[in-house]
Amino acid sequence: MSALVFDVSHLLAGSLVLMSFVLLYQDRLPSLINTFALQSLLLSLAIGWQAQAQGAPHLLVTAALAIVLKAILIPMVLRRLVRSLGIHRTIETVVGIGPAMLAGMALVALAMALMLRVTAAANIFAREDLAFALSVVLLGLLVMVTRRNAVSQVIGFMSLENGLVLAATGAKGMPMVVETSVAFSILIALIVIGIFLFRIRERFDTVDVAALDEFRGDRQ
Amino acid sequence: MIQALALQGIQGLLVIALAPLVTGVVRKTKARLLLRRGASIFQPYRDLLRLFRKESVLAHNASWLFQAAPYLVLAFTWVAAALIPVLAFNLPLGPGADFIAIVGLLGSARFVLALAGLDVGTSFGGIGSSREVMIASVGEPAMLMLIFSLALVAGSTQLSVIAAFTQSPAVGLRISLGLALLGFIMVAIAENGRIPIDNPATHLELTMVHEAMVLEYSGRHLALIELSTFLKLLAYLSLIASVFLPWGIPPTWAGGMQLASALGLFLAKVLGGAVLLAFFEVSIAKMRVFRVPQFIGAALMLALLAGLLRLVSQSF
Numbered sequence: 001m002s003a004l005v006f007d008v009s010h011l012l013a014g015s016l017v018l019m020s021f022v023l024l025y026q027d028r029l030p031s032l033i034n035t036f037a038l039q040s041l042l043l044s045l046a047i048g049w050q051a052q053a054q055g056a057p058h059l060l061v062t063a064a065l066a067i068v069l070k071a072i073l074i075p076m077v078l079r080r081l082v083r084s085l086g087i088h089r090t091i092e093t094v095v096g097i098g099p100a101m102l103a104g105m106a107l108v109a110l111a112m113a114l115m116l117r118v119t120a121a122a123n124i125f126a127r128e129d130l131a132f133a134l135s136v137v138l139l140g141l142l143v144m145v146t147r148r149n150a151v152s153q154v155i156g157f158m159s160l161e162n163g164l165v166l167a168a169t170g171a172k173g174m175p176m177v178v179e180t181s182v183a184f185s186i187l188i189a190l191i192v193i194g195i196f197l198f199r200i201r202e203r204f205d206t207v208d209v210a211a212l213d214e215f216r217g218d219r220q
Numbered sequence: 221m222i223q224a225l226a227l228q229g230i231q232g233l234l235v236i237a238l239a240p241l242v243t244g245v246v247r248k249t250k251a252r253l254l255l256r257r258g259a260s261i262f263q264p265y266r267d268l269l270r271l272f273r274k275e276s277v278l279a280h281n282a283s284w285l286f287q288a289a290p291y292l293v294l295a296f297t298w299v300a301a302a303l304i305p306v307l308a309f310n311l312p313l314g315p316g317a318d319f320i321a322i323v324g325l326l327g328s329a330r331f332v333l334a335l336a337g338l339d340v341g342t343s344f345g346g347i348g349s350s351r352e353v354m355i356a357s358v359g360e361p362a363m364l365m366l367i368f369s370l371a372l373v374a375g376s377t378q379l380s381v382i383a384a385f386t387q388s389p390a391v392g393l394r395i396s397l398g399l400a401l402l403g404f405i406m407v408a409i410a411e412n413g414r415i416p417i418d419n420p421a422t423h424l425e426l427t428m429v430h431e432a433m434v435l436e437y438s439g440r441h442l443a444l445i446e447l448s449t450f451l452k453l454l455a456y457l458s459l460i461a462s463v464f465l466p467w468g469i470p471p472t473w474a475g476g477m478q479l480a481s482a483l484g485l486f487l488a489k490v491l492g493g494a495v496l497l498a499f500f501e502v503s504i505a506k507m508r509v510f511r512v513p514q515f516i517g518a519a520l521m522l523a524l525l526a527g528l529l530r531l532v533s534q535s536f
Contacts, residue, residue, distance in 0.1 A: 007393040014395035014529050021525065025518055097514050101521045108528055116532065128532050 005053050012046035013132040016166060017108065020139035023159055024100050027093060029151060033078050036155050040070035043162045047169045050129075059169055065183045066165065074158060074190055081194055082151055085201060093146055100146045107138040129170025136163030150200060150207040154193050161186050221312075223473040228311045232302035234483075235458070239301070239450035240264035242457065242494050247421075249498035264450060268443050276439030279340045289336035290437065290444035296329035297448040301455035305462050306486045307479060309380040310472040317379045319367045322459070323360065326411070326452065330356055333445070337433035348432025351509060355417065355429065358516040359410050365523035366403050370463070372530050373397060379459075383466040396530040401464050403522035408456040410516050412449075415501040417512055420449075427506060454490065457497075461489040 019039035026032045044066035051059035093100070115131035140160025144153045161182070168179055197207055204211045244261035251258025278286070303317040303325075311317075330352065337349035371377045373396050374385040385391060410417045418429040434445050462469060468485035470478045507515065 003392055010529075010532075011393050011395045011398070014399075017529075018395075018399065018522075018525065021521060025514075098517050101517060105521060105524050105528075108525065112528060112532055131532055 017135050020136050029082050033075050037071050037075040050169045062179045108135045111135040126170045133163045133167035148208050148210050231307050235301040239454040242454050243450045245494040246498045249495050253502045271443035272440050274439040276441050286339045289332050290441040292332045293329045294444045294448045296325045297451045300325035301451045304458050306458050307482050314380050319377045340436045344432045344435045351429045358513045362516050362520040363407050369523050369526040387466045396526040399522045399526035403519040406519035412453050416507045457490045457493040
């Protein structure tokens with residue numbers, strides 16, 4: 001029975017990593033947002049399963065928060081944002097999809113090599129969750145680095161936070177307050193970023209962050 | 221022993237007899253999904269008969285290779301398809317039914333066909349061969365990577381051992397196997413020239429790959445090549461059926477009832493796969509030739525990821 005419990009949590013956490021790769025592969029904003037919503041849904045399933053496996057009912061609250069905020073609310077807001085900015089057709093990547101994928105593989109390998117060595121004494125749920133969570137975090141950073149469009153950078157940031165939540169739920173005994181405050185600070189971040197995006201567009205007529213470089217003093 | 225040999229023979233005949241039917245089912249399903257009536261599912265057999273009766277026209281400058289290629293291609297593909305265990309695992313040729321050997325056989329078939337496409341020196345043959353080889357040069361590494369990931373999980377590259385592993389209760393719910401299956405389907409679509417990569421139903425010069433390569437063939441030569449295309453599709457479908465869904469395949473000769481149920485299940489799996497393929501093909505648009513490496517690159521990535529995740533689940 002415990003083998004099945006472990007297999008399912010492995011499956012869910014692994015599909016989170018897979019969704020991060022899909023985020024790297026997507027090159028259109030609407031599908032990027034949909035993929036993010038799917039990743040958040042998988043995250044909440046993973047948390048729900050952890051609640052079952054660890055016998056920790058307060059994790060169900062975290063799972064519900066993940067569904068409501070990240071799988072429904074944030075994608076909805078982002079979709080509206082993209083439509084009102086009129087950029088639902090375009091995306092600019094800094095490096096091609098192929099090199100980005102290879103870099104992603106290298107990051108996952110790094111995360112596994114690091115986490116499996118560091119956490120040798122921890123219990124298996126925490127161990128593999130941490131390895132997967134670090135991969136999701138690093139892949140989220142990679143999405144932010146490889147995109148020039150501010151909205152897709154926001155999505156990279158949000159998926160990074162998915163990785164953090166996965167790590168937090170894998171570690172037994174993480175206080176509820178921490179998780180809730182993280183969830184809400186993400187929401188605040190979304191609002192701030194949303195306002196910021198409109199400001200950027202008003203000022204520069206684009207949300208391509210490369211346009212900001214011209215206004216930096218230290219570039220020749 | 222005699223029964224095992226007979227079973228091996230039956231398996232070889234079964235795949236070649238069944239191959240046109242599978243393609244017929246794919247075409248019929250696609251036609252029905254597009255609200256056309258479509259040709260009967262037995263139409264590929266009639267096409268083959270008609271082509272075999274027709275005269276084969278050769279270009280003046282065609283070399284011996286051009287004439288030998290259809291026979292070689294059919295031989296390679298048929299051996300590969302016949303090696304895949306569909307009726308029982310431990311057949312006399314079982315030890316030869318290695319994943320890498322099958323990829324090698326299919327790769328040799330492609331090599332010969334690409335050479336034949338270049339042989340007459342028409343521009344279409346050349347463009348077809350060059351595209352086919354471009355797809356192969358990314359598809360084959362992806363395929364080998366998938367095989368390595370599977371071998372990491374199952375402990376062998378031999379089909380019967382992998383299938384015995386997926387049949388055993390030890391397999392559980394493994395994400396590595398799921399990722400490998402997904403990558404395998406992507407590679408199979410690319411290798412068979414199905415829709416996002418190549419459209420087998422058109423002769424539009426800008427996009428065709430396989431059809432451009434075999435444009436110079438006619439009569440019985442074309443029939444042989446068509447037959448090997450059908451066989452290749454069936455080979456990939458039965459690879460998926462026997463590696464990822466090996467339920468109902470007995471380990472060895474186990475009486476008529478077992479054989480009948482294995483045969484029935486095999487038919488169900490392969491025809492089900494054909495219907496799913498048709499659904500997939502009508503629901504997606506063909507992609508640009510230069511996007512193909514990205515598509516297959518994703519399969520390669522899935523294979524790598526499957527290998528990495530396997531390491532995590534093993535190391536506690």
